[in-house]
Amino acid sequence: MHDEFLCHVTAYxxxxxxxxxxxxxxxxxxxxxxxxxxxxDRASWIAERLDPTPEDPNVPPGALIPVAETIPDxxxxxxxxxxxxxxxxxxxxxxxxxxxxxxxxxDDTTEYExxxxxxxALRMQRTVPALVLPVA
Numbered sequence: 661m662h663d664e665f666l667c668h669v670t671a672y673x674x675x676x677x678x679x680x681x682x683x684x685x686x687x688x689x690x691x692x693x694x695x696x697x698x699x700x701d702r703a704s705w706i707a708e709r710l711d712p713t714p715e716d717p718n719v720p721p722g723a724l725i726p727v728a729e730t731i732p733d734x735x736x737x738x739x740x741x742x743x744x745x746x747x748x749x750x751x752x753x754x755x756x757x758x759x760x761x762x763x764x765x766x767d768d769t770t771e772y773e774x775x776x777x778x779x780x781a782l783r784m785q786r787t788v789p790a791l792v793l794p795v796a
Contacts, residue, residue: 664688664779665695665755669702672771688779692755696748699763699774703738706772711735727767734772737765751776
């Protein structure tokens with residue numbers, strides 16, 4: 661059983677012709693449940709900042725404009741992922757199995773990536789190359 665998980669959220673865009681990653685958060689979750697909670701919380705956080713409720717008193721009138729129908733609805737995709745119990749169970753199974761989980765959504769300018777992986781699996785991957793190196 662994998663007991664600790666490292667979680668990251670990053671936004672990627674292009675600047676000066678190069679792909680640039682901007683870290684939006686990192687969390688070392690002591691349990692699988694907290695790793696899943698954090699990923700959902702960060703996905704909701706991104707969705708709310710990209711697409712706040714128009715009635716929010718912190719949003720000035722006229723500040724929000726609709727995007728073209730051809731642009732992927734990143735906030736909607738993230739909210740759907742958060743509410744999908746089947747997807748949540750799948751992520752839990754992958755993490756419990758020691759596998760890296762990557763959730764990525766993109767619009768016309770930015771890719772948002774949520775990553776999580778077992779700290780134990782990371783440790784095991786680091787030791788494997790050292791064990792197979794030939795001794796001269």
